[in-house]
Ligand SMILES: Nc1ncnc2c1ncn2[C@@H]1O[C@H](COP(=O)(O)OP(=O)(O)OP(=O)(O)O)[C@@H](O)[C@H]1O
């Protein structure tokens with residue numbers, strides 16, 4: 282059953298830059314959905330549109346709608362969206378640098394209330410490393426630990442859908458493998474859905490039930506894991522197809538970037 | 545000995561006022577330049593409540609303190625709320641305008657003459673002696689209020705759920721909002737607490753020695769104390785208040801009483817040259833300035 286539905290949305294930055302155009306996607310219950318695409322494709326913009334982060338950048342959803350369990354979410358303030366059960370792990374600045382790990386976990390306001398100490402224990406169970414670092418401040422963590430803390434503190438909001446921007450950015454492959462396994466465990470044990478933005482299709486394909494590929498602000502391809510893995514373009518651009526079949530960077534560049542200027 | 549007491553009292557005054565600047569700056573990076581006026585408003589509110597609750601000075605004081613808290617909230621809701629997400633400079637200019645407005649209003653309502661809320665309340669201000677030194681009752685109360693304010697703010701910010709959220713919002717408002725923290729609620733809380741503590745300082749000073757519409761100058765003199773400490777650190781504000789107050793009292797005593805109004809700013813300038821981010825403050829990234 283579909284929980285989150287994004288319906289042909291268009292997002293315009295500063296009234297002139299259309300970053301996302303006619304994007305439609307759906308996230309079902311207990312699904313892990315991946316959103317793929319190269320730099321500047323509009324993935325972050327789409328996640329921000331869902332999580333209500335656009336207003337601060339002078340951007341708006343000018344068309345389409347976002348619904349979550351029947352409630353309209355487009356152009357709502359971030360804390361109201363969080364209160365519905367959608368929590369974002371942003372691309373950058375994802376933890377509070379001067380709060381300790383434990384405080385980073387206690388600060389979030391849980392969606393629907395509940396005992397935060399119990400929830401913290403559950404979260405520590407997914408990320409035992411964080412329990413060891415309890416009293417270290419967020420700003421001193423390594424990239425991987427910070428990503429764990431960001432996901433952990435997002436879980437403290439008790440989300441129904443976890444939105445993660447760039448899970449693997451800047452992380453060692455072994456750390457990414459570890460995080461992937463934990464995400465699957467989190468999905469299975471907490472019964473939540475995850476919408477995952479990724480540069481690397483290989484990473485997403487291993488755990489995603491369904492994937493969308495964005496290019497120039499549009500969804501150019503979507504399908505389940507097997508369809509995606511079999512798709513020719515996806516193989517070439519994102520999985521790094523076989524030797525000679527791989528197009529040169531020049532060819533890739535002809536896919537023009539998504540910046541479009543209107544009068 | 546009397547000098548030590550004087551330093552302690554002045555430091556308490558500055559510290560109690562300075563924590564108001566720190567609270568608001570810390571959560572929203574806004575300098576509230578109307579803090580002195582809001583502090584004075586507290587003193588005028590005592591005049592108002594004194595005539596309302598004629599025979600009950602305690603009730604009148606409590607009502608004035610409560611009204612100050614409410615006015616801090618109102619300032620946020622009706623004025624500063626629209627400034628969230630706008631340029632910080634615009635917000636600061638708004639507080640300047642607010643200060644001028646408050647000053648104009650109180651002169652209109654109460655005229656510019658010297659006021660004695662202690663008389664209006666019918667309370668006295670006996671002098672207490674500690675060894676060879678003496679301290680007036682309301683000054684002693686002020687020292688006590690400052691101490692307990694700092695103690696409770698420390699506990700609140702360190703261990704309280706909402707205190708934690710306040711710190712979180714100060715560090716990364718976007719992320720805080722995404723983690724379900726209502727920023728407007730946090731900012732309103734900061735304004736309420738800031739105005740409350742400022743008004744307590746204003747009320748106690750006015751009870752001690754009366755006041756005029758020039759009271760906000762003291763608010764401005766407490767500003768260096770907050771800055772010396774680093775503006776976003778409460779411990780820093782406490783130490784800054786002590787430094788500024790010591791310098792002021794000692795220079796008045798040994799050099800010239802007329803120095804009183806310049807000393808805090810001399811300390812401030814010296815500080816800005818040596819450590820622009822204050823004693824404990826966070827060193828701001830250049831791109832933020
Ligand atoms: N604040 C902004 N103001 C104006 N344009 C912006 C803003 N943020 C993003 N854009 C533009 O919107 C387009 C999509 O950006 P977005 O950040 O969504 O891409 P992305 O797919 O997340 O890329 P990456 O993989 O590099 O993170 C880009 O062309 C970008 O220049």
Ligand SMILES: [Mg+2]
Nearest residue numbers: 324325326372
């Ligand atoms: Mg991005």
